[in-house]
Amino acid sequence: MEPERELVLFREFGDGADQVSLTLHREDFSALYPGMIRFTLSVLSNKKIRAVFRTNSYEYSPLVPLKAETVALKTAEDWEDQLLINPALFFQDHLQEKPRHPRASSPDVVVMQGSPRGDGNCSILAGWAVETAHELGKTVQVIYPHDMSIHCCIGCYQCYNTGSCVFDDDMDEIIDAVRGTSLFIICSPVYTNTVTGGLKLVIDRCQAYHAERAISGGKQGQKGLLFSVAGRKGEVNFVCVTRVIKAFLRNLDIEPSGEILIDHVDAVKDIRLIPGLERNVREKVICLLLNPS
Numbered sequence: 001m002e003p004e005r006e007l008v009l010f011r012e013f014g015d016g017a018d019q020v021s022l023t024l025h026r027e028d029f030s031a032l033y034p035g036m037i038r039f040t041l042s043v044l045s046n047k048k049i050r051a052v053f054r055t056n057s058y059e060y061s062p063l064v065p066l067k068a069e070t071v072a073l074k075t076a077e078d079w080e081d082q083l084l085i086n087p088a089l090f091f092q093d094h095l096q097e098k099p100r101h102p103r104a105s106s107p108d109v110v111v112m113q114g115s116p117r118g119d120g121n122c123s124i125l126a127g128w129a130v131e132t133a134h135e136l137g138k139t140v141q142v143i144y145p146h147d148m149s150i151h152c153c154i155g156c157y158q159c160y161n162t163g164s165c166v167f168d169d170d171m172d173e174i175i176d177a178v179r180g181t182s183l184f185i186i187c188s189p190v191y192t193n194t195v196t197g198g199l200k201l202v203i204d205r206c207q208a209y210h211a212e213r214a215i216s217g218g219k220q221g222q223k224g225l226l227f228s229v230a231g232r233k234g235e236v237n238f239v240c241v242t243r244v245i246k247a248f249l250r251n252l253d254i255e256p257s258g259e260i261l262i263d264h265v266d267a268v269k270d271i272r273l274i275p276g277l278e279r280n281v282r283e284k285v286i287c288l289l290l291n292p293s
């Protein structure tokens with residue numbers, strides 16, 4: 001997505017090699033969210049960006065008596081004063097951060113084992129998927145959200161400034177894996193009609209990955225597959241899970257490419273006893289890995 005970009009303010013200080021410029025741009029992100037505007041304040045010297053401040057209109061919740069534009073203009077004014085007084089001190093105070101946890105390669109398949117039970121039915125489904133992918137020579141990463149440290153999304157919308165979350169926790173590892181994978185398999189039991197708590201944490205925190213893709217783009221043609229189990233009998237038990245996972249995948253531009261839903265599991269207890277299920281799961285994984293387009 002290429003937002004409409006408008007120059008709001010431009011200042012230049014010094015001359016020759018010491019010349020410094022300060023710019024404030026306004027970008028219209030309303031294609032992403034209604035009325036979302038982002039302001040980017042940048043300081044350049046020697047053709048290098050030396051400091052950046054970003055803020056967007058969604059950061060300011062109803063009880064906050066500020067607006068993104070006011071904050072951006074005030075920050076521009078403060079930076080201008082600081083640059084006029086002592087540019088060296090300004091640059092020292094605004095050292096650019098390095099990107100977090102850069103990763104060279106991603107697994108072909110990411111399996112999200114979304115049950116807190118490491119030895120339950122979702123684990124069996126995840127195990128069949130992992131074995132099948134390995135047999136096809138694919139690399140696989142299994143993610144256990146319930147064993148990870150994942151803060152809940154706090155709805156600060158700051159990810160739309162930078163493309164990354166304000167929290168530095170185990171979500172980076174998950175987003176790193178999903179970013180480059182070809183097939184994203186999600187396994188979840190039905191808990192109170194929807195996905196498990198650990199999985200919902202991941203889903204909401206992937207808003208930062210949605211922001212990253214909106215700002216910088218991302219891999220195309222990724223596929224998503226859902227395996228879900230419900231204790232009770234009937235397809236109706238999967239209504240919310242399937243809607244939540246489809247919305248989640250679409251939010252990340254991953255194509256929902258199938259689902260296997262197994263109900264009445266409280267009675268069955270062990271899904272390995274269901275005739276033909278293992279074959280169905282393996283065939284679905286093989287089909288998606290051998291027909292990527």
Ligand SMILES: Cc1cc2nc3c(=O)[nH]c(=O)nc-3n(C[C@H](O)[C@H](O)[C@H](O)COP(=O)(O)O)c2cc1C
Nearest residue numbers: 115117120121122189190191192193230231232265
């Ligand atoms: C907290 C909790 C909530 C549950 N809620 C539902 C539900 O709303 N509907 C349902 O059919 N089964 C429900 N179940 C049953 C699970 O879906 C079922 O036991 C499933 O097999 C567990 O998956 P696992 O073996 O992969 O852990 C619930 C189980 C728990 C522990």
